[in-house]
Amino acid sequence: MTNNTSTIPSIMKAWLWTSTSGGMEKNLVKSDTAYRPGQSLRPNQVLVKVISMSINPADYKVPEIGLLYKCVVSTPASPGMDFSGKVVATGSKVTGVRIGQLVFGCVPLPNQYGTLAEYVVARDDVVVLLPEGVQLDHAATVGIAGQTALQVIKGQVKEGDHVFINGGSGGVGTYAIQIAKALGCQVTATCSTRNIELVKDLGADEVIDYTAVDLVQYLRKQGPLYHLALDMIGKPDELYRESHNFLLPGKAFAQVGNESHLSTAGRFVTPRILGGGQRPYQLVFFKNRHGDLEEVGELIREGKVKPVIDGVYEFDDAIKAFERLRSHRARGKIVIKVTPAHSA
Incomplete structure (x- = not known):
């Protein structure tokens, strides 16, 4: 039986773009009434309330291809692929995660509903349980x-x-x-x-x-x-x-x-x-794999890998985060806090 999402608000906060002319960061607009994805989940889908996300060059480079990208992705759209957060609903065939669990993962491009938003829908095979002792900000950098x-x-x-x-x-x-x-x-x-x-x-x-x-x-x-x-x-x-x-x-x-x-x-x-x-x-073109997400998460848990974070930005400062990314001076990853962990 599919978990009921009717008790979850049908709108959400999100950063949206409809054009990338002049650069993604010059076109991002914050909305508090964006359409929430996952109003009706497919059997293998998971709805996650995003706590942290990290940005990658592909988040602006791919949409900036222009008309070709817009032919396959409807706008307004949210950027972002990497995320960590809390499971709030699951499809009928999802068995690997449960409502209330902390997870991390990655959604693919092209995608209208990216992770720079309050909620994201992802397939269950790219959603991984947060290892014990691993910080949500760190897990949010693993995806790409x-x-x-x-x-x-x-x-x-x-x-x-x-x-x-x-x-x-x-x-x-x-x-x-x-x-x-x-x-x-x-x-x-x-x-x-x-x-x-x-x-x-x-x-x-x-x-x-x-x-x-x-x-x-x-x-x-x-x-x-x-x-x-x-x-x-x-x-x-x-x-x-x-x-x-x-x-x-x-x-x-x-x-x-x-x-x-x-x-x-x-x-x-x-x-x-x-x-x-x-x-x-x-x-090199990365492949989004459950096993690889788990393996990197385990390396972090064991202390063999420590994600390097250049800076952590508040949700309202997302444009500054993209400006920093485009500067090519970031050391490691850039993280954006989407939702306070205590209220997720």
Whole structure:
């Protein structure tokens, strides 16, 4: 039997956009009378009252594609994919979670009803129980960044392998360093001068200040050392093309969240004979998996991974949070408090 949602208000507070012209943050409007999703839940759906959510570059980059995105998503729409909160209703076939339990998870894009809202509907296979001792703010950062880092590293390396991470201070980078270390790898990571101590504290064995050295030349001098390279930045432009100088034969160069998708595609399809890269190239797209959400949550519970939070913003300050995200200066993740935990 489906849990009755008729006692839950049919409207909610949410940040909405109908246009992204000039940037998502310039178009967000706060509403206290937004339509609540999940008026009638499907058998495998869960209605969650959102306590915390975190934002990702995809939250503004994908909607800013423009007309193509609006062809598949109705507006007004709410941004956001990551969340933590409390289960308030479940569909008839949901067995993994119950009303009143604290959970976290991730909803997919494209989606009209994102997590920068008081309520969110998610499939039960992407809703995970909050591990004991894990903070809701921390769990709210797992969805995109935590899963991406786990998926790009796990299965590609083993204990003792060397991993190179270009961009160790961002959302995925801070997770990637810690997950690689939890798997027993040696980690070299790049960052700017102001983030050196942070990246060292996360466990990186070597930190390269990319503002102070010629990164490609530095790596070339080391010789083929690494079993995996993760590039979060997409710069310097010749990094992949020169990767055979620092990646072991047959080992992958994984691209995560490059700003220039056309540039990325060009690197992938350019034949080696015409100056393309000589190592396997992976363009990383995360997959939303219950097991991966659970695994990252367990790593946090065990203290092997500690989410890095750049700042926690109140719901009314969501625009400031997006401005901070777009600045590319955030260290780790940006969290927005949606509902006070005591009133969820």
